[in-house]
Amino acid sequence: xxxDDSFGRLDDDDYPAYTMGRAAEMLGTxxxxxxxxxxxxxxxxxxxxxxxxxxxxxxxxxxxxARELVDNGTPIEAACRIIILEDQxxxxxxINAEYRHAASGHTADI
Numbered sequence: 001x002x003x004d005d006s007f008g009r010l011d012d013d014d015y016p017a018y019t020m021g022r023a024a025e026m027l028g029t030x031x032x033x034x035x036x037x038x039x040x041x042x043x044x045x046x047x048x049x050x051x052x053x054x055x056x057x058x059x060x061x062x063x064x065x066a067r068e069l070v071d072n073g074t075p076i077e078a079a080c081r082i083i084i085l086e087d088q089x090x091x092x093x094x095i096n097a098e099y100r101h102a103a104s105g106h107t108a109d110i
Contacts, residue, residue, distance in 0.1 A: 016046040016054030023055040029067050033076075037066050040080035 024031045034053070037043055043062050045053040055063070062083060069079035 012056075013058040014056045016056050016059075018055045018057075018060065020045070020053045020055070023060055023063070026060060027064055027067055029063075033067065033070075034063060036076050037063055037080055040077055042066060042080040042083060 018026065020031050020034055024034055027033075034045075034055070038045060038053070043055070043059045045055050045059065048054055065083055066076070066079045069082060070076055074082065
């Protein structure tokens with residue numbers, strides 16, 4: 001990958017641009033917290049060629065939500081499960097909205 005390719009990916013929410021240390025610093029948490037939410041399978045960081053964890057902006061947003069819940073007294077395992085369920089609910093609502101939209105458009109043609 002050339003430098004031009006790398007700069008173009010900086011706007012990509014899924015590009016693993018942040019090291020574990022930088023991610024923890026940005027979130028105001030510890031590297032252990034990031035490991036714990038990884039072990040709970042909330043996020044799966046990509047690995048560099050050297051085997052170091054790399055996080056995307058999307059993953060950092062998820063980690064920030066987990067930290068918010070944990071800071072408010074939710075155990076980390078429960079916080080991870082809550083976030084997974086919130087994500088599943090959001091996806092189900094999106095699919096339902098698509099179905100409703102398709103159904104309303106389909107009945108209008110009859």
